[in-house]
Amino acid sequence: MDTVVSGIRSTGNLHLGNYFGAVRNFLKMQRENNCFFFIADYHSLTTHPKPDDLHGNIKQVLAEYLACGIDPEIATVFIQSDVPEVTELYLLLNMNAYVGELERTTSFKEKIRKHPDNINAGLLTYPVLMAADIIIHRAHKVPVGKDQEQHLEMTRRFARRFNMIYEVNYFPEPDAYNFGQELIKIPGLDGTGKMGKSEGNGIFLADTPSEIRKKVMRAVTDTGPTEPGQEPSEPVKNLFTIMNVVSDPSTVKYFTDKHASCEIRYGDLKKQLAEDIVKVTEPVRVRINEILGDNKYLAKVVKEGGEKARESASGTIRDVREILGYRSF
Ligand code: TRP
Numbered sequence: 001m002d003t004v005v006s007g008i009r010s011t012g013n014l015h016l017g018n019y020f021g022a023v024r025n026f027l028k029m030q031r032e033n034n035c036f037f038f039i040a041d042y043h044s045l046t047t048h049p050k051p052d053d054l055h056g057n058i059k060q061v062l063a064e065y066l067a068c069g070i071d072p073e074i075a076t077v078f079i080q081s082d083v084p085e086v087t088e089l090y091l092l093l094n095m096n097a098y099v100g101e102l103e104r105t106t107s108f109k110e111k112i113r114k115h116p117d118n119i120n121a122g123l124l125t126y127p128v129l130m131a132a133d134i135i136i137h138r139a140h141k142v143p144v145g146k147d148q149e150q151h152l153e154m155t156r157r158f159a160r161r162f163n164m165i166y167e168v169n170y171f172p173e174p175d176a177y178n179f180g181q182e183l184i185k186i187p188g189l190d191g192t193g194k195m196g197k198s199e200g201n202g203i204f205l206a207d208t209p210s211e212i213r214k215k216v217m218r219a220v221t222d223t224g225p226t227e228p229g230q231e232p233s234e235p236v237k238n239l240f241t242i243m244n245v246v247s248d249p250s251t252v253k254y255f256t257d258k259h260a261s262c263e264i265r266y267g268d269l270k271k272q273l274a275e276d277i278v279k280v281t282e283p284v285r286v287r288i289n290e291i292l293g294d295n296k297y298l299a300k301v302v303k304e305g306g307e308k309a310r311e312s313a314s315g316t317i318r319d320v321r322e323i324l325g326y327r328s329f
Contacts, residue, residue, distance in 0.1 A: 007040035012197035017186035078305035085313035191220035191235035
């Protein structure tokens with residue numbers, strides 16, 4: 001079995017885009033691989049979360065992934081900061097990561113541009129920590145979105161460099177887990193672009209039915225088709241894209257035909273869409289709240305997951321120290 005590692009940032013709640021894009025693939029992946037799924041809470045420190053918020057953020061994200069069907073009996077589910085071995089590997093890898101290459105990373109340059117007041121060293125070495133997360137379990141595959149491709153490329157480079165410097169063949173170079181056709185992009189409700197955590201255009205799994213109805217009814221559309229067979233505008237096409245994943249094919253066909261014949265009423269389309277979204281999200285929301293209320297279960301999940309992850313990580317640290325030349329007295 002291949003080993004898969006994926007880190008989930010503990011900022012922002014899961015939205016429909018995450019659900020249909022990434023999470024549903026995780027559910028399949030966990031049955032076919034040796035999976036490590038963790039909450040990347042060390043990474044979240046780069047933006048200085050308030051101590052009063054940190055635990056709640058971690059708990060919320062954990063509950064949401066479990067509610068979606070990530071199964072701690074099958075996959076190793078843990079919190080990054082419960083595995084201190086990763087910080088040791090991070091330190092060791094930092095010695096062979098060059099400031100120049102880290103400064104050239106796209107995500108780092110973005111941060112400098114957007115937050116010139118907080119360019120901390122943790123941001124600079126973010127890709128090194130991510131590499132440590134991955135190679136500490138000697139992973140073969142990492143499911144990544146477009147925005148993480150460069151980080152994975154750097155992971156491969158750090159793994160390769162380690163092997164070269166110490167003349168070993170210890171770390172495998174992890175590949176991107178490719179979902180092919182199955183990677184669905186969910187657009188936002190504001191007319192353009194992808195659904196995002198912070199763009200204010202998203203529907204969250206934790207949203208109540210009334211919040212969902214309100215958001216969908218406010219979604220951007222246009223003034224309606226004027227010619228039969230006319231191609232829908234981008235905002236309308238986006239609603240159809242969402243409808244395609246949540247609604248019955250016959251519902252999609254009904255509204256597609258109505259659009260083609262210029263008889264469509266966007267109010268009806270939105271009402272239907274909202275109900276179909278609620279049908280998908282409501283059981284998940286109920287489950288999220290059940291899990292959030294069951295601290296004993298959550299404690300058991302992270303304790304067992306943390307132990308399994310540490311077992312895997314400490315074996316790697318032992319080997320790496322040996323390779324580096326540490327010897328016992
Ligand atoms: N950097 C990833 C993100 O922003 C999160 C992450 C941290 C990660 N460590 C990882 C993803 C290891 C995959 C593997 O989404």
